[in-house]
Amino acid sequence: MREALAAVNGGDGRSPYGGAAHGVVEVYATAEAMQRHIDLMDAAHTAGVPTHRVSLDVMSELAQTITPQGVIAVCEFVDVPLEKVTDVRLAVVLSHVRDPGNAGTVLRTADAAGADVVIFTDASVDPYNGKCVRASAGSLFHLPVVVGVPVARAIDFLHDADAKVWAADGGGDRDLHQVADDGALDGPVGWVFGNEAWGLPEETVRLTDGAVSVPIYGGAESLNLATAAAVCLYTTARQQRRA
Numbered sequence: 001m002r003e004a005l006a007a008v009n010g011g012d013g014r015s016p017y018g019g020a021a022h023g024v025v026e027v028y029a030t031a032e033a034m035q036r037h038i039d040l041m042d043a044a045h046t047a048g049v050p051t052h053r054v055s056l057d058v059m060s061e062l063a064q065t066i067t068p069q070g071v072i073a074v075c076e077f078v079d080v081p082l083e084k085v086t087d088v089r090l091a092v093v094l095s096h097v098r099d100p101g102n103a104g105t106v107l108r109t110a111d112a113a114g115a116d117v118v119i120f121t122d123a124s125v126d127p128y129n130g131k132c133v134r135a136s137a138g139s140l141f142h143l144p145v146v147v148g149v150p151v152a153r154a155i156d157f158l159h160d161a162d163a164k165v166w167a168a169d170g171g172g173d174r175d176l177h178q179v180a181d182d183g184a185l186d187g188p189v190g191w192v193f194g195n196e197a198w199g200l201p202e203e204t205v206r207l208t209d210g211a212v213s214v215p216i217y218g219g220a221e222s223l224n225l226a227t228a229a230a231v232c233l234y235t236t237a238r239q240q241r242r243a
Helices: 002-008 031-036 038-046 056-062 100-112 130-136 151-160 176-181 225-242
Strands: 024-029 051-053 071-075 090-094 117-121 145-149 164-168 189-193 211-213
Touching: 024 031, 024 038, 024 056, 031 038, 031 051, 038 051, 090 100, 090 151, 090 225, 100 117, 100 130, 100 225, 117 151, 145 151, 151 164, 151 189, 164 225, 176 211, 176 225, 189 225
Parallel strands: 024 051, 090 117, 090 189, 117 145, 164 189, 164 211
Antiparallel strands: 024 071
16 A cells, blocks of 8 residues: 555656556554554545544444555555567566465566566456465565557567567576576576466467576475466576676
């Protein structure tokens, strides 16, 4: 909620939503939460967002969690059309990612790594799923998010932006360190991450510039999606800043 209100009040310079008609529409809070979160109530007032005091019973009905924090914000959808995305240096494409917690964590990691866009393909989880929003920890409001795009179109878009597009795949024929050492992460890069259970289909991998695996030096069989994404994105961000 804090990040959404910041977007309404002007954003942080990276958000595509600051100063626009996106962000928080209404705020509902219990009396106790209003006292505990005076800063949020002040931010809502500054943004001209209506606030409503509700009982604990009403809050329990509104919330999707077992132990709500006592404050709920109603927000407009904040996704942007793919064609509005510009100046891409680091991009994330989520293809057939179904777990909202994973998706939200990847969104948060992409934001932290300085990504310019996260694209949820038409076969992926809804980024507005409550668990996904919570896992993103506000990052949903920090960078452009594109929703419902076919994976082939997303990859074509990144290629048209002169980006190298890599498929993250545990069975990839090149490992991440090799790709980094070859300088293939120095320029604009897009990463495609697939389903938690079965990864990316071969027809999707063929659309990219190649399949890349994260090297595993111990006895673990694999890394989960969010962890692999963090390694790939931070390795890329480091290479781009050193180039």
